[in-house]
Amino acid sequence: MESFKHIIDTISNPTILFTSTLIIFFFIFPINDWFDKWNRRLKLYVLWSKKSMLLAAILMAAFFLFGLTDPDFRSIVLKPDNVPISGLIFLVYFFTWLSMHQAYENDARLERGESIDERYEAPNDKVLVWPDLVYIEFISLILCSAFLLVWSIGLQAPIEEPANPTESPNPAKAPWYFLGLQEMLVYFDPWMAGVVLPSLIIVGLIAIPYIDNEPAGSGYYSFKNRKLSIALFMFGWLVLWDMLIIVGTVLRGPNWNFFGPFEYWDIHKLEALTNINLSEFIYIKWMNTGLPNNILLREIWGIFLLLGYFLILPPLLARTMCKKIYERLGSFKYSIFIVLILIALTLPIKMYLRWMFNMKYIISIPEYFFNF
């Protein structure tokens, strides 16, 4: 048992957890034909069968039950604040499964030449607001209220001592839905992680219908025709958002250190974190000279790098990997699409730079409060 816990603790390490997720993710949600081929060869699509769902639900529940025997796991998961997050894990899984299950089913129906209408034989696309929808909503409302009442009786409000501004809680955590942003703060300047990137997430979400106006597979659950869109969105939603929330809730302990789910949250845990900027890499580590006094000269490498990333990479990709997309979207939509994707990718890139090279910022101009 202890060794199992130890294994779980070990693979919960962000480097391992994130890397393995990154690798497995695109086989499960194949982003192009090549991944799709492997998906089929490995039969990964059976994940979306009913049996798999049942099995996965049982496994997850079993893991939880097993975890509850451990005091450290219990104290984190059963903390009244965190109970919704535990619920969130099951819910997100279930709805992901549901949509993918139906998508695969619809794809299969289409292949067989059948209708894709999902529940009703006829007429198409028609549900009455009154009484059907309102009635169902009303019933849901009653059941949800009942559930909330039971919850509020069963779990006392997690009230703590009177707030003391001179004594901040450790770890100080954002509300659960912002934990993804808080996780980004580890890798980005607060200005970027707190202002620029969240705004771009919203801009990106607004831009989705304008960029992706492909009619095929639209209006019903489907995967086959929308592999790229779904895989990309799922990557952003499941990996860059939900996973970071779960990580932030369960795995981030005092001093924002990482702790495995079965590890004791030791406030004294220390991690050697001496991070350096790209300029220091170049001038001090490689060239063995001091940092130039001129800010522009000092940061010129980082600026080149970023310019290259955002200006040279897109046309390069348009000619190679993303040729098809470029042809489909045209240069204007493509530019917006690729820039958004590249910005989203800076998060995993910076994570790896941090883990592998202790890289702090690529461009660091604290004199003008600009760090990237």
Added chain:
Amino acid sequence: MIDQQERYYNILKLNRWFAISSIIFAAIWLIVFADDYNRPWKKFQKAFRILETEHIKNDVSLLENNLQNNSEYLNLVESLTTAEKFLKEKTDEIDQLEQKIDEYEAQKYSINQKYQFAKAEYDVAKYEMDQANHGYGDIEVAIKKLNELDHLASGYKLDLEEIDKTISGFNGQLKLLYTDKKSINDQLSIITRKKDLKSRKLSKVDPESMTFSNKIANIVRDLPILDFIDPYYEIKQVVVSDLEEDLVFMGMPKVDRCMTCHVSIDKKGFEDAPQPFTTHPKLDLMVGANSNHPLSEYGCTSCHSGRGRGTGFITTAHSPSSDEQAQEWEEKYDWHLLHHWDTPMLPIQYVESSCYKCHSGTMPVKDAPTLSLGLAIVEKGGCFGCHQIDRWEETPKPGPGLRKIADKTTKEFAYKWINAPRNFRYGTWMPHFFNQINTNDESSLKRSNQEIHAIVHYLFENSESYKMNKVPIKGDPDSGELLVKSLGCMGCHRMEEDSNENGKPSFDGMRIQQGPNLIYLGSKTNQQWVYNWIQNPQSYHPDTKMPDLRLTKQEAADISSYLISNENVEFDSQLIPELDLNELDQIVVSFLEQTKRKTEVDAELASWDINEKLSFAGSKLIRHYGCFSCHDIDGFENAKPIGTPLTFEGSKLITKLDFGFMHDEIDHTKWDWFNLKLENPRIYDMIPQDEGNYSLKVKRPLEKLRMPHFDLNEDELNAIVTVIMGFVKDEIPSTKLPERTTRNLIVEEGERLLQTYNCKGCHSIDGDGGSIKPSVANWLSLIADQVTAEDASLVQSFSPPMLDTEGRKIQPDWLYKFFKNPIMIRPNLQTRMPTFSMISDEDWNKIIKYFQYKDGQMLAYENKIHVSKNSNSYKAGIVIQDLGACANCHFYGSQKPKQAALTWAPNLVLAKDRLRADWLLGFFRNPQDIMPGTKMPAPYIPTEEPKDDVVANWGRAVANMDGDSTKLYQGLVDYLWELHGKEDITRIVQDHLKEVGYGFIIEEEDEDDWGDDW
């Protein structure tokens, strides 16, 4: 067109779902109500109701029994029946009377109505008359009408009065018939009042004793939902609006709901009831409505801490006082520490810490023995030396000065002493710095040895020379012993090899630890030093509180020879480790490398010789260990305290305390942390292993914890933790503080001065102090015998005087003169009032004022009493003192008392300058009242004898007083005020004692032995 029948869902199925969900929803609402109704405190209130019912029933039946045994009551009951019988016989008469009264009342009612109408019309007529006078109407008519109505109204009024008279006549007759019954009932109600009150109470508490309608109401008022109106079971609370709960940058009025479960906390009679119903054990002091701290004004948590608004066992933050209690609570209440509350309830052993919030000015704190002991220990142990505490900011260092140490002792002694002070003598307040749990491994011990060498080297190298007089006479240790035991040394010092008292440490016990234990001085120092020290302590250490006993050369020589005759052979035979240059270098390097580069360190080390190294290391180590905190050491005049400031330690957040590896060993509370820290100050450097072993955390020598070990026992630990928990930031409004009257302030300050100079080591005041008595008894057993030593009143008469009523007793200017230059008052005493030359005039004034204000005597200057020798009063005084045989015990100037020295009493010549006449009058009247245990009897005066006898036996002057005790005693005062003669009788007393001795009935030893030394 909308097709009304168009459906895509099965409506029946939806209906079914709706029905099911509604039922679930309704059921859950019931659960909500039940959950809300079922409060944890209700079961306690219900249980208490039963308990209280039983209690009152018991009381009622007890009172009932008493009544049944009370003959007066039985008689009254009997006569009541007679009276009722009598009334029964008179029923007809009574009925008739009542009928008549009714008739007349009816008449009265009707006439009264007519009268009211007539009066109203009369008022109108009066108005019309006024109008006519103004010219609106006929005056004649108006006058006529007015007169008619006036007449009518007065007629009715007369009728009314007539009827009233008749009615009251009938009533009188009725009353007469009822007189007996009423007076019996009145008497009965006086006797049965207590029982009636209890019965009435019972009918409110006990449903069985209720009327039917009340029974119904009793059920309805506590029904769910209806119970918001006026339930029997309810949350009870006290709102203390001027005491605030500190919610960080915001205050909220204190609300305490403790009495919701502790229902009977302020009710007498439940002292033995189980918790939570036990009555507060000190109702006179706390909680009680007539106490100084009534519940309604102070609440509960202002003293006990905890979460006053809570109404559950855990949410109120109860804290157990022992592991057993914790276990009991866990089983009973599923108890655990309330994690999220900064001020959990204080375990009962620390509760006195809250007294300190408001009574920080007093010392000792009355009715708070633990807190007082703690304060005394903090003061004695010198905690404030290393840990800055505002209260002791101005206090001199508690340890002896070390500036002239080279002339006091040897390097060898200093080494062994620093290494392990308690090896030399038990109970020393010098703590152990070395060979502690984090420094007892071999390499640490090796380092420690060299550290001590360096410290000793520094101290002796920087020692100034102490100019000492030669001891002129060879002293006699035996006489020295008697002197030490009789002069008063033992008011401040002990001389014990080991603890001979099994008793618990107490505030009183701290008094004889004012100075060090005097055992084994021969191992520590030499006769010359002791001789010089006792003659003039300030010449060696200017800050010492040791006073001057005005010893003669002979006395000093005897005492010093006695004190140094005592040696600790085992300690003396210990060997001192050799100097180890290598280790010393490492110590020097460890300090140098804190500020210097490696190359510089090496260069410096190479350039120093061994003395320079020792000196450097010594100075650094003295700073490191904070030796200067307690001792005055050359070169550390301005050094800052090395420890954590403790002024607000009690308010420190628990997260600021590093539990280290002891986290799982002790409870996560501040007091447990403090307790363990004090018990074993270095423990937080350690990692607990199996079987009570510890291993050391990774630390370099200078990083290790360095608080020394004081070897405190459990009671002392509790006391200190109590004090620390009392060091809080709470702001207390002036309404809650003891009144800041001049009197209170002066008494407070006086008490602190008395404490500082240990006056109560010798004197007892209001039953407190006088710690010297056991040693006086010990001395008596040496010069007389054991029987004498066990006579408590004799011991008291040989102990320094008690100072009860001192302020009313003594003239303040005389007292000041006496303090400055003490003279002999009580000729039988061997203890001497020392000269406290270090007390400033300012402080003397405070002390004198303290005595005065304490006794409500605030006058500094008073009229001199003028006595005429021709007055009757004076003449009477002569007779009274003569017949009262005052001269048996008292000196009259140089005239010795008639009895043996054993009973000698003060020289009466001193009285007029020393005593206040007012006080003396009261003292004559009842000496035991004013000075419990005094040998002085009340002077006999003829107050009840026939005048002729008085004339015959006492003379005309006394007879003239007509037995008026005040006048007679005044005569005695007048006599004393006109008594002149020699004031200083020291010589006479000394000579007498030398020649004759005390005159104990059994005296085996030759008192010349010790008498020689006068």
